[in-house]
Amino acid sequence: MIIMNFEMQELKLDMGTTPFENMFLNTYLQMADGDAIKVYLLIYKEIYNNNTVDEGKIKRQLNFDDQRFLDAVNFWINMGIFREKKNADGKTYIEIVSLRQMYFGESDQTPSNEINFDKAQRKSMMFENIERIIARNLTPADITRIHETLGEYDQDPELVTEAFRQAREAGNVDVKYVMGYLKSWRDMGITSLNDLRMKEERDKLKKVTGVRTYRRKSDPQMPSDGMSITEKARRKRLQRLNKTEN
Template sequence: MKFSLDTFNLDLGETPIENLFLDLMMPTADGEAVKVYLYLYRQVLKNDNNYEFDEDDISKDLGMSLDDFKKALEYWLEVGIISRELVVETGKYNYKFISIRELQLGSKQFYEYNRNEEKFLNKNNNIEMFEKIEDILELPLTNTNIMDILDLQKTTNVSSDLIVKAFEYSKKKTGKMNFNYVFGIIRNWYLDGIRTVEDYYNLLDSEKTKKANIRKKRKYYKPKSGDENKLDIDFKENSEELEYIKNYLAQRNKDE
């Protein structure tokens, strides 16, 4: 049995696929995954490397359920030849096909997919937190930055507002934005029982009160005018005793 290519009298275009994909990746993937990869690859080339896709529309075009489409796409993310980057402003991902040739040559790295990533993302809460942090940093957060922040939040169970406060505190105190320093601040607050911004301000108020009490204790007692008069009266009433003490001390000095 043999195959051959027919000659083409009319060229309607072709979609170039890397041989390494056909030789190495395709044989180990199921049919749904291959179908999704080839379809998306074709659409990216067709739309000048700027294809905005809708999952529902694609799943209908390919005759598969939305869940099957997501599983197929997730398969290539796990293989590492498709990468994705979270766009903080929209809460959506941008995807990219990675050159398998360059992966084999070692000039690029396979994408490291974290399947738990989406479980941490809360569009109504965390996206706002990330936007505030980016405003403080004056730089966009990377996927690694986002996952590190979310992992720390999951471990410490601190509020999103407190994380933003830590970045503000770090910038105000040091003028620098070192993530390890900020994470250290959050861990110290966590050990002090601080979980929210309200806890943070309550602790500040408590510290101010303690310092004020210490300052009060360090002040010397100053008698009131009434007390001073009372002391004068006491001394006058006991003038004979005072005279006796003076004479006693004078005599002892002579004896010595």
């Protein structure tokens, strides 16, 4: 195997630089063909530096006809990287989606920047954990669906990660299917991982205390009320959990 070392040449004259999000490079270079990559890079450069795009200039630069250019644009629309929108005049335009903002979500208007930063960090970790669980990169459509569900159900990012973990054990990590877990938990009033753990503990205790107990008449260890000391302890623990929740 040949190992190559690379170094960046020191610039003597700055002719301009266009920064690209690492999330885009890491996720989409491997799945897009050459035409799509070329069109994306040139459109991004134009909009970043000039705030406008000259389609004719790009077509001439790449020697693309109208259909070839349109196919490349439609690829990114289908991937969710380009988003068709309408302005106040009703004219259609294409918005280039920021993957970084999709991961962190729209900035909330709250008094504390620390709250926003903490939430963004937790969301970023959530998406990393999800991709590790499902062993693939999330698409923009996946990320949008997860963000919308989080916002609608007002649930913690850690609960979303747990939903994907349980879905993987069930053998189905389709995002739409996993959102069903979150809906079920929302209907039960579960908005955090702690809420879920408390419910699981209560269910476990109910299952144990619900088992019928048989004993002999001469058993001196069994109190007259028919419950063993262990069963009484479990019942008290369940009562404490219920009080804590209320």
